Structures are given as C-alpha cells and as structure tokens.
Amino acid sequence: MSHAILSPSGASRWLNCTPSACLEQQFPDSSGEAAKEGTLAHWLGETLLKNHLGLLTNIEANETIERIESDPRYTADMMDHASGYAAFVMENFEAAKKVTKDAVIQIEAQLNLTDYVPEGFGTGDAVIIADGNMGIIDLKYGKGVMVSCENNKQMMLYALGALREYDYMYDIQNVRMWIYQPRMDNISSFEMSVADLQAWAENELKPLAQLAFDGLGEFKVGDHCRFCRAKAQCKANANENLKLARYDFAESVLLTDTEISDILERASAFKTWLTSIEEMALTEAVDNGKQWPGFKLVEGRSNRIYSDEDKVAKELVKNGFNEDQIYTKKILGITAMEKAITKKTFESLLGELIIKPQGKPTLVPVSDKRTAWNSTESAKNDFSNN
Numbered sequence: 001m002s003h004a005i006l007s008p009s010g011a012s013r014w015l016n017c018t019p020s021a022c023l024e025q026q027f028p029d030s031s032g033e034a035a036k037e038g039t040l041a042h043w044l045g046e047t048l049l050k051n052h053l054g055l056l057t058n059i060e061a062n063e064t065i066e067r068i069e070s071d072p073r074y075t076a077d078m079m080d081h082a083s084g085y086a087a088f089v090m091e092n093f094e095a096a097k098k099v100t101k102d103a104v105i106q107i108e109a110q111l112n113l114t115d116y117v118p119e120g121f122g123t124g125d126a127v128i129i130a131d132g133n134m135g136i137i138d139l140k141y142g143k144g145v146m147v148s149c150e151n152n153k154q155m156m157l158y159a160l161g162a163l164r165e166y167d168y169m170y171d172i173q174n175v176r177m178w179i180y181q182p183r184m185d186n187i188s189s190f191e192m193s194v195a196d197l198q199a200w201a202e203n204e205l206k207p208l209a210q211l212a213f214d215g216l217g218e219f220k221v222g223d224h225c226r227f228c229r230a231k232a233q234c235k236a237n238a239n240e241n242l243k244l245a246r247y248d249f250a251e252s253v254l255l256t257d258t259e260i261s262d263i264l265e266r267a268s269a270f271k272t273w274l275t276s277i278e279e280m281a282l283t284e285a286v287d288n289g290k291q292w293p294g295f296k297l298v299e300g301r302s303n304r305i306y307s308d309e310d311k312v313a314k315e316l317v318k319n320g321f322n323e324d325q326i327y328t329k330k331i332l333g334i335t336a337m338e339k340a341i342t343k344k345t346f347e348s349l350l351g352e353l354i355i356k357p358q359g360k361p362t363l364v365p366v367s368d369k370r371t372a373w374n375s376t377e378s379a380k381n382d383f384s385n386n
C-alpha cells in the first residue's frame with residue numbers, strides 16, 4: 001500500500017504545520033530500519049492475536065512465527081513484547097465481552113479516513129466494539145520517545161476511521177484509545193465522547209487537512225519538526241534556531257542568568273537541528289556525490305582490528321601462550337543480557353541483583369516530571385555514608 005501524503009502517524013506535524021505535508025514529499029523517508037523492525041513486531045503481535053482468537057490455527061501461526069524468527073531483526077525480546085501486547089488486547093476484549101456478550105474485535109483493521117482527510121487511510125492494530133463503546137489499541141514499537149495517548153491526533157484519526165466502519169451497526173457514544181509501547185514500559189490511554197471527536201473532526205481536522213493536502217497554510221516550528229523529513233533544509237526551522245545566534249544580549253561583559261537560561265532552553269532543539277543538517281549533508285555527499293562548497297569527503301580515522309580472531313588465537317596458542325593470557329572474560333551488559341535471556345527471565349533470576357546508582361545532576365526545564373535534585377540532602381547522604 002502506498003503512503004498517504006497525510007498519514008495518521010504524521011498528523012500532529014501536518015496539523016500544526018500544514019505546508020510540511022507536501023514539502024516533505026521531496027525528501028526520502030529515513031525511518032528505514034526502525035520502521036522495518038516495527039513492522040516485524042506488528043506482524044508477530046497480529047499472528048499471536050489471531051491465534052488466540054482462533055483466526056489462525058496453531059500450525060498456521062507456527063509457520064508464520066518461524067518466518068518472523070528467521071528475519072535478522074527478530075530478537076527474543078520481540079516475542080516478549082508482542083506476547084505482552086496480545087495479552088493486553090485479549091484482556092480488554094474479555095472485559096468488553098463481560099459488558100456486551102457479542103462484543104467484536106478487528107485486528108489490523110483497514111480504516112478509511114477520507115470523510116475528513118483527503119486520500120487518508122490507516123490501520124487500526126486492534127479495534128474492540130461493544131454496545132455504546134469502542135476501544136482502539138495501537139502497538140508502538142519505538143524506544144526513543146515515549147508517546148502519550150492524551151489528545152493524540154493519530155489515535156483520534158484511527159477512532160474516526162473505525163467509527164465510519166462500525167457506527168452504523170453499533171450505536172457508539174464513547175471511544176477509548178490506548179497506546180501500548182512495551183519497550184518504554186508505557187501504556188497510555190485517553191477517552192473521548194463521539195460528539196467531541198466529531199466536533200474536532202469537523203471544526204479543526206477537516207479544514208486543516210484540506211490546507212495541508214493543498215500545500216497551503218503557515219510554516220510553524222515546534223516539537224513536531226523532529227519527525228519532519230524537511231527539518232534539515234526547512235528555512236522556518238533554520239530561522240527559529242538561528243534566533244539564538246541573533247540574540248539581543250544585555251549590555252554587560254558577562255551573560256546574565258536570564259540569558260544563560262534562555263540559551264539552555266534552546267540548546268537541545270539547536271543541537272538536534274545542527275545534527276540533522278550534518279547528517280543530511282553527509283548522506284547527500286556519500287550517496288549522491290553532492291559537493292558542498294568549501295567541504296570535501298575524506299576517510300575518517302579508524303583503529304586497527306584483527307582480520308580473523310580465530311586465526312590470531314590459534315597462532316598465539318601454537319607459540320606457547322595460554323588462553324588466560326590472550327582472552328578476557330566479561331559478563332554481558334544489562335541490555336545485551338536481557339536480549340539474550342529475555343526480559344522475563346532476567347527479572348526473575350537477576351531482579352534483586354540489579355542496582356541503580358544515583359544519576360549525575362542534569363539541568364532540565366522546570367516542567368520536567370522528575371523531582372528536583374536536592375544538593376544539600378545529597379551532600380549530607382555522602383557525608384553520613386563515609
């Protein structure tokens with residue numbers, strides 16, 4: 001299936017910055033590996049669910065799982081996460097059946113969004129319908145950014161698509177949405193009345209989607225730029241970031257506290273923007289031979305490596321060195337160990353042997369959810385521990 005210009009996954013971006021949808025089309029999608037890994041995890045989750053629901057026999061499910069396991073992106077962790085997702089969906093389906101005996105569930109439901117979004121379509125991972133209520137669950141396999149379901153535009157679009165499919169059969173009044181993001185231990189939910197959802201769709205979504213589809217509207221910079229394919233070349237994004245360089249400093253020799261706070265506030269977005277330009281320029285130079293004025297492509301520094309570790313070891317043993325001299329033995333790190341023995345086994349065998357040392361002090365905006373670091377308290381603790 002081709003990719004919609006106004007894809008639900010990009011909705012928070014194109015609703016905020018309507019011209020981004022058309023502008024993005026000229027840039028390649030660089031989500032490659034992560035997207036393929038996510039697709040594989042979804043396929044596994046879908047297979048497990050269909051097997052639980054009797055839509056796939058054990059033989060069919062096992063054949064599919066074997067194919068999934070033969071993909072180099074597959075890990076034991078993936079099975080844990082997909083099983084957790086399937087169990088979560090089944091739990092909610094069972095709960096719906098307690099309320100409505102003939103509740104129904106759709107897995108990988110194809111959703112038509114064209115009532116509100118030109119050429120819009122999407123896929124609902126799991127849609128549960130019971131009398132008066134509809135539930136939509138979305139599996140997110142990303143581990144970089146925690147995704148909240150609250151007012152999540154992608155989920156609201158899915159809800160509209162699912163309503164279009166099922167509202168004529170079931171008088172749905174209320175929609176509950178869940179994001180299940182196992183690699184961040186995140187389950188987030190959000191509930192909305194159908195009346196509020198439809199009011200948002202008519203008054204906000206529909207006009208903005210049309211603007212976005214036509215490539216019109218104003219460029220608007222914000223958090224949503226992080227996932228925009230145009231972010232490295234977009235002038236609005238550059239102008240916003242370069243405002244820091246044009247900062248109107250007070251007339252003093254040293255930066256004031258307020259000026260430093262202002263710079264800190266912009267530092268993260270500024271670094272992200274600089275990195276996106278460096279990455280884009282390098283990719284263009286390497287992949288497409290692009291010449292950037294004043295720059296050239298050179299070979300980076302590298303360290304010596306053994307061409308064949310087995311041959312190295314054999315040569316040394318042959319010449320009288322023993323294995324203790326030539327090998328080091330090191331236990332796997334925590335993430336690698338979780339991958340090797342699965343998270344569940346890790347928890348049950350090693351849970352009590354894991355400690356979390358105190359983190360280094362970090363400056364974050366006051367809006368951050370973590371409790372403020374108490375340097376006096378910490379110094380007292382250090383003192384009493386000595």
Ligand code: SF4
Binds near residue numbers: 230235
């Ligand atoms: S980088 Fe930001 S401002 Fe520029 S097009 Fe993309 S979303 Fe819009």
